[in-house]
Amino acid sequence: MAQLLYGGAGVVLFALGLWAFLVYTPLLRKLIALNIMGSGVFHLLIAIAERGELPPDPVPHALVLTGIVVAVSATALALAMGRRLEEDEGGR
Amino acid sequence: MVDSLALAVSVPLVGGLLATAIPKRAQALGLLASLVAVIAVAWVLVGVWQEGSLRSELGGWAAPLGIALVADGLSAALLAMAALVALGVGVYATGYFRRGDAAAHFWPLWLLLWAALNGLLLAADLFNIYVTLELLGLTAAALGALTGSVEAVSANLRYLLVGLLGSMTYLLGVALLYTAHGTLDLGLLAAVIQPGPVAASALVLMTAGLALKAALFPLHFWLPPAHANAPAPVSAALSALVVKAAFYLILRLWLDVFAPVVTPWAASLMGLLGAMAIIWGSWRALRSERLKLLAAYSTVAQIGYLCLFIPLLQALPPGSERDDLFVALVLMALTHGLAKAGLFLAAGLVQRDAGHDRIDDLGGTAQNMPATTFTIALAGTALIGLPPSGSFIGKWILMTSAIESGQWWWILVILVGTLLAAAYVFRVLSRAFNLEPTPRRFVTQARTEVPALLLALASVAVLGLAADSLWRLLGMGEGA
Numbered sequence: 001m002a003q004l005l006y007g008g009a010g011v012v013l014f015a016l017g018l019w020a021f022l023v024y025t026p027l028l029r030k031l032i033a034l035n036i037m038g039s040g041v042f043h044l045l046i047a048i049a050e051r052g053e054l055p056p057d058p059v060p061h062a063l064v065l066t067g068i069v070v071a072v073s074a075t076a077l078a079l080a081m082g083r084r085l086e087e088d089e090g091g092r
Numbered sequence: 093m094v095d096s097l098a099l100a101v102s103v104p105l106v107g108g109l110l111a112t113a114i115p116k117r118a119q120a121l122g123l124l125a126s127l128v129a130v131i132a133v134a135w136v137l138v139g140v141w142q143e144g145s146l147r148s149e150l151g152g153w154a155a156p157l158g159i160a161l162v163a164d165g166l167s168a169a170l171l172a173m174a175a176l177v178a179l180g181v182g183v184y185a186t187g188y189f190r191r192g193d194a195a196a197h198f199w200p201l202w203l204l205l206w207a208a209l210n211g212l213l214l215a216a217d218l219f220n221i222y223v224t225l226e227l228l229g230l231t232a233a234a235l236g237a238l239t240g241s242v243e244a245v246s247a248n249l250r251y252l253l254v255g256l257l258g259s260m261t262y263l264l265g266v267a268l269l270y271t272a273h274g275t276l277d278l279g280l281l282a283a284v285i286q287p288g289p290v291a292a293s294a295l296v297l298m299t300a301g302l303a304l305k306a307a308l309f310p311l312h313f314w315l316p317p318a319h320a321n322a323p324a325p326v327s328a329a330l331s332a333l334v335v336k337a338a339f340y341l342i343l344r345l346w347l348d349v350f351a352p353v354v355t356p357w358a359a360s361l362m363g364l365l366g367a368m369a370i371i372w373g374s375w376r377a378l379r380s381e382r383l384k385l386l387a388a389y390s391t392v393a394q395i396g397y398l399c400l401f402i403p404l405l406q407a408l409p410p411g412s413e414r415d416d417l418f419v420a421l422v423l424m425a426l427t428h429g430l431a432k433a434g435l436f437l438a439a440g441l442v443q444r445d446a447g448h449d450r451i452d453d454l455g456g457t458a459q460n461m462p463a464t465t466f467t468i469a470l471a472g473t474a475l476i477g478l479p480p481s482g483s484f485i486g487k488w489i490l491m492t493s494a495i496e497s498g499q500w501w502w503i504l505v506i507l508v509g510t511l512l513a514a515a516y517v518f519r520v521l522s523r524a525f526n527l528e529p530t531p532r533r534f535v536t537q538a539r540t541e542v543p544a545l546l547l548a549l550a551s552v553a554v555l556g557l558a559a560d561s562l563w564r565l566l567g568m569g570e571g572a
Contacts, residue, residue, distance in 0.1 A: 007271075014260075014264055017260075018257075021253075021257060027249070027253075030253055031253075034253070034256050034257065034260065037257075037260045038260055038263075040264075041260060041263050041264050041267055044264070044267045044271075045267050045270075048267070048270065048271045057274075059270070059276075060267075060270065063219055063266075063270075066219070066223060067222075067263065070222075070223065070226045073230065074226065074229075074230055074252070074256050077230055077233065077234060077252065078249060078252050078253065078256075081233075081237060081245055081248065081249045081252065082249060084237075084240070084245050085242065085245050085246055085249065088242050088245070089242075
């Protein structure tokens, strides 16, 4: 039951993030939307790691950790590029 | 024992790290790493040639915890193409980036991109593909924005965001597959996958994510500005390699992993999108005012040709005809990679010489830069698909299979696309030959012109005339 709740919440988060990414134009909102989409996928992965009596499956956990690192670096690069654009526009 | 597969990934990676640590020596280190990496890839190629396929478990850890690398004919052929283009781009970059600053930033990112690309082509499981795909997207966007101009940064920021959206969608598909089957290994998945709602939604999600990255029509909108505004060696690598990597994954998924799930309707939809990409991309290329934009739109069209193969491959039963068609697909991809790299490198030289790349004002290019004009003509030959280029054989087999499998309507698309391609190539050439012909020297700057020329030449002559060995490499049609 808890598994379904977490997994379902993950899919809802993904859909919300996708909607916000497509609808809003400001860079910051797009980035937050992407991160929410990512959290949705991570939610789903953590939910499927549960195996009842057995200890949780370690593979999805490893995937989520790697995914978080990737998401942080991607966000940082996008923010740096966005700041560069803002500085250029401000300097004109 | 030293492992050739691990070397193909780690040599560019170590080179990139060294170039980051010692920026003053970045160029020398970068060239050295490129040479060693090419040797490593040649070693992989020889291994695949002799044994059919290679597999290695890194550090002796088996799946699911360990990371495995696999090379078969398809990945070895693309690895070799990437190595050739990378060598050309590397030598070209030494002459292209005159200021030390740009070169110091170019080499670490470029070598990292190459490492990610090799890792992607050799990855044996869906999650490592995700990681390498993200690395590829991040380095490609950073490289594309290297000039720092507002157009380049905003186009590549959009590319980065679209790429992230694509990889998130792909990752959701991976999560669904792991839920259903409990494995990420490509080979194991292919054995257990069953048609059903989970597999179908995973296929749709992963394909949509990858189609965004491969710039498949109608998801190609980000490509032309991003590729046209990047520095020339970077556009060459982006158009020839990075887009092709995403398409390689689509191919792997549709033909290997999801083969039992794919229906004729789904395959025809991919073909339809490909057909629209051919017409729309070629038309926009014909109407482009700038040479680099023309090259970028032509990439959109060429990805379309590759998609046309999917419905035909799906329709044909396993056998020598299907094998021929598959080799033709790889041949088209390789030809386009080499030709487009040559074209973009040449376009960069034209832009530097003339100060712009507006096609209408390119009169006299043939007199000022004969070798570069020859490169554009050779690359154009391969893009149109004239003999003896590799794409001539590719298109020939594609049309034959279209007739044999009763899907004759694709031929109309190929004919229109080829005519449009001839039109946009000759439009550039007719402008370039505008003045009285009195070329003084054939080659003006050997370091930049020769790599471009050799890449274009390889796409026309080598791939066309030595296509036989590709059949052998892909392990098909033996004894034929």
